[in-house]
Amino acid sequence: QVQLVESGGGLVQVGGSLRLSCAASGRTFSRYAMGWFRQAPGKEREFVAAISWNGGWTYYADSAKVRFTISRDDAENTVSLQMNSLKPEDTAVYYCAVTRTGGYGSISSSEYDYWGRGTQVTVSS
Numbered sequence: 001q002v003q004l005v006e007s008g009g010g011l012v013q014v015g016g017s018l019r020l021s022c023a024a025s026g027r028t029f030s031r032y033a034m035g036w037f038r039q040a041p042g043k044e045r046e047f048v049a050a051i052s053w054n055g056g057w058t059y060y061a062d063s064a065k066v067r068f069t070i071s072r073d074d075a076e077n078t079v080s081l082q083m084n085s086l087k088p089e090d091t092a093v094y095y096c097a098v099t100r101t102g103g104y105g106s107i108s109s110s111e112y113d114y115w116g117r118g119t120q121v122t123v124s125s
Helices: none
Strands: 003-007 010-013 018-025 033-039 046-051 058-060 068-073 078-083 092-099 119-124
Touching (some): 003 092, 018 033, 018 092, 033 078, 046 068, 046 078, 058 068, 078 092
Parallel strands (some): 010 119
Antiparallel strands (some): 018 078, 033 046, 033 092, 046 058, 068 078
């Protein structure tokens, strides 16, 4: 049974920071790319960031560039998303995901095979 569990969400003021973590269990994910997506109320799920299977390649949505950093720790089977300079428009449920196809990940949610249940991030102004 594959499980992804996100944590670290919460309420933060504009300009603040949060660090999201995603713990994977049931399988070793060191061979797979991982990603973060988010979904705001009334909007479609959107890509935030992805990291390749070996951590050597990362890429971000334009909205996340500079402010967010994705990283992974394969010894702990975790992927993290450090979010700085948060804005109200970052408010959303954040999901981590794993793709078994393509070691470099994808910006398309349809390419991911396993998903967590999400963690709420709320940025207040």
